Amino acid sequence: MQKYSKQTRLLLAVDCIIFGFDGDTLKILLIKRGFQPEKGNWSLMGGFVQPSESLDQASNRILKQLTGLEGVYLEQLHTFGNTQRDPIERTVSTAYFALIDIHKYETQLSNDYHAEWFPLKRVPKLIFDQQEMVETAKRRIRYKAALHPILFELLPSRFTLPQLQTLYESVFNTTIDKRNFSKRVLATGLLIKLADKDKAGSKRGAYYYQLNMKNYYAKFQAFLNFIPNPDTLLL
Amino acid sequence: MQKYSKQTRLLLAVDCIIFGFDGDTLKILLIKRGFQPEKGNWSLMGGFVQPSESLDQASNRILKQLTGLEGVYLEQLHTFGNTQRDPIERTVSTAYFALIDIHKYETQLSNDYHAEWFPLKRVPKLIFDQQEMVETAKRRIRYKAALHPILFELLPSRFTLPQLQTLYESVFNTTIDKRNFSKRVLATGLLIKLADKDKAGSKRGAYYYQLNMKNYYAKFQAFLNFIPNPDTLLL
């Protein structure tokens, strides 16, 4: 037996929703599309799946192409398969989302694609059904971050509690009491307090913390509940 | 512009993990594969995505083909895209999982495929990477059911609290105190107590309940936490 000869073959793409945090706002990285159709319009970074690579490999390749980063948090989000989503030819696209330390990505590479960071509240019109992909990714990151410590992936390896709290407040668009927040976060055993301080954010300076990687991997799947009253979260 | 002429096209399939509950054990529906390769071996119900249909349409078609059911709970799970997963020709497959009332499906149709229900703990060897698909589906259904009231989709429209509790205990492989369980479940406002009883399960009989559909849709996304200590749940 050679092939499933009677079946139709389709184009398969992957698109990446790349999240970054600048200390204040959660953002996504978009490029100016370099080819037709929709050339010059804002788009997610994506590409066709090659015969030699798995979907995970394809998404990692595309992420690296734009950011220079490897080994970062990258998770399959959803596969979008409406027949009309690409006007040129039917293309099914598997969307992935990445969480990166915004300071680590190589601006040089992004310049090649005329890439720009956009705050989630000011995402421009995107091509095809990518608006829906971004909305799905926003919901997923909120959902998952309410239960699992994924947001650390957006921070540098050393960070302060005020920075972490600002990140959570930004992602969930809420304010949290800092006494309760630090109690909850420290109670997880996920953080190691370091001896030195970040003096950039304030006169007094805030102690740096880093992840206890052993506990991080062990507790990653636990429901951590950093967010007060998550009952109203939408999936 | 006509086509993305230089790109390789791939086969795209969907596979369905169909869950049912017989009052005692959570089960999945498998078929004996009717064509090569792996003809005659146990397999998920699946099929190739046709040019005219979306992925959601394809999965609904395949579910109906095997069970006769439409409009039931069907959710995209994950897309499996390793290059070697199908030995005949590269095929990417998007897995969906369905939750059905086991009593509603048409046994006749299933007979055409030599289908059988298997308890989750006694799933036979499956073709390709379908073992992994089933494991992923088991994790997902547990995860989601710990937070959202999806398990009602497995029950008939009228059910008793003991039946519901047995279902939760079966899915999570645990035992729950019935006083605390009924308190939690009834506190959600999701259930309407009916006047008559199911006399099949006991001499005394247990009151039937049905879903309050308005509250069900309204609270579907809320974190309900029916399961004691979900902190140890694995994603």
Add this chain to the structure above:
DNA sequence: ATTATAAAGTGTATTAAATACACTATTAAA
């Protein structure tokens, strides 16, 4: 040198939710 300023850091009392736990009610069958 002194003072003002701005953010970091910390503790306790209150409230709400989760848990542990055991007896009574009902009805069919013996």
Add this chain to the structure above:
DNA sequence: TTTAATAGTGTATTTAATACACTTTATAAT
């Protein structure tokens, strides 16, 4: 009418979540 099997219900205890305000520290301004 007695037995057996499951349904149904309440309370006390423990644990977790929440609300809430002052002190500390270091720089910058006077």
